Amino acid sequence: MLSRCSAQLRSEGVWIALVLMIMFGGLRYDSFLTEYNIMTFLSYNSMFILIALGMTFVIMSGGIDLSVGSVVALSSVVVAAVSPYGIEVALPVGVLVGVATGAINAFVITRLKVVPFIATLAMMLGARGMALVVSDNQSVPVSWDSNFTHFGLGKAFDYLPWPVVTTLIVFIGCWVLLEKLPFGRHLLSIGGSEESSRLMGLQVERTLWGVYVLSGALAGLAGVMLASGFGAGQPLEGMGWELSAIASVVVGGTLLTGGLGSISATLAGAILLGLIFNILNFENGSGTITFSAYWQSVIRGGFLLVVVIIQAKIINKARAR
Template sequence: MTQGILSHPPATPVAADLRRAERIDRIVGLVQRQGAPAVLGVVVLAGAVAFPDFRSYDNAATILVAAAPPMLIALGMTFVIITGGIDLSVGSVYVLGGVVAAYASPWGLPAAFAAPLLVGAVIGVVNGSLVAYARMAPFIVTLAALLGARGLMRAISDEGSTTHLVRSDAFRAFGTGSFLGLGYPVWLAAALVLAGTLLLSRTRFGHAVYAVGGSADAADLMGVAVRRTRVLVYVMSAALAALAGAINTAKLGSGVTVLGTGMELDAIAAVVIGGTLLTGGAGSIAGTVAGVLLLAVVQNLINQVGSLNSNWQQVVSGAFLAAVVVAQTYLNRLRRVT
């Protein structure tokens, strides 16, 4: 009698299925969030074992300096992709921002940073407004912006024949100087990554970004400013891309006009490798950071080998991207089945 009262009723098939679905959902979420950091850790460990020079502090600093501009571009791209959009213009905005920064450098460091930020913000407003208010496809809008920004850069530089040199010692020092052994661009990128993380995870705007990516119609019914959110993420993306170009110009000492080709694809690859879904509604800044660093480490390891052409990075990036997309598709299908 007592045993019958105290014993738990047997689990029903429905309850067992629910527990199984919850367990699978937790595993899938863990893989999507921690997959890129785990792969990064494995690659770093393998590189440290295979190449003694790879594990030096100077080499780590070199990797971080090289990753700073791509980090800023991928940071803005993360916000755009989480809303379900895409920004193909960031490579052209990057090189345009670098040329504009060099052009404005005679007026000092503030102007060298402010001018490209302003140009990038204007491009972002145009992109975001066409996507949000004219309801045009982000792919078409930002592809047009890619061509327009590249054309504007060529107009400023006389078809690339005029090289604008950096005329500000302070701006040049920002690109080449360091603090605690790390270049100033690394510290700036780290500060902006931290700010982006807090913005995405701790503010109403960040919640709106996820809501728009999950379902724009549902977000609109909940009172989320869908159009404004979409405009703002494109402004952020273009402004950060232009800032990345300015940083690179400060480092090189001139506005180089032949850079930026394919950077939009590298940024998209890093964001997707970091676990952000191309369909929108899910992603994190931490994953993007891991994705950018993973690609930077791979490039550094290719340089360590020496006998391999740097173009192999594109092969590796493509392989990573294809593997991640296939994995995401499988995991999402597994979630729907359960």
């Protein structure tokens, strides 16, 4: 009961922090709440939101997936190579790359009984190496003659960028999967106690396969967005993205030990962390302060620490009552 209460308080905290951050930006910068900034921000951060959503399922199961950043890079170079055939071919190919890596992770974890940290660490190194091999250690340009780049740069109904629409559809699907279907209940049970779940007759291995395949598929989809939006497959891109995804999940209140979590809070956590960079860019543009990208990472890490400390204090107060 206390754990559920604590998780709920942490999830509410990230929404409060997000609203305060938006209010701060809107009051301080004239162009912060303009359509251009909002759509550009959401379009760029769609990739990070996708891998964070997949990471949420993995962490709720009691596992971890360190390979998502490398899978994004591998998917981006593969889809860039097939981009002349259009988005109709490139999109499923990119997702299948992620599905394949996720299936390998699941096989190593469930059948070979390797702990998720080691299994996905090996995949992180392997997928990164494969991306460099496929691309010959250089960016792979996409075809501008097909409709491939329309997915990353075009807009649906002449208004919403396709990455935003795609991410919204994925978010709704993930929310339904967790909140409305038996898969979600089984997942939370496994994350709470895998042994107890086995005794209850739940299909633990099958659920874990679904979790890691889903995480890989969303990383593959993010790779399609990366190549389509930036005009090239990037074998060195995605470094540290797995840490950003984990940070989004933690800020959203999902327990690293598994068993509790929220898809909507992860969405808020990913947007909140992205807003830090967005606001710092506004500060750099105004000339008030000047921070390099390295300092921005330091500040984001410090902000994450502050949020976690605040959430811990809220939880401690709830426990003391």
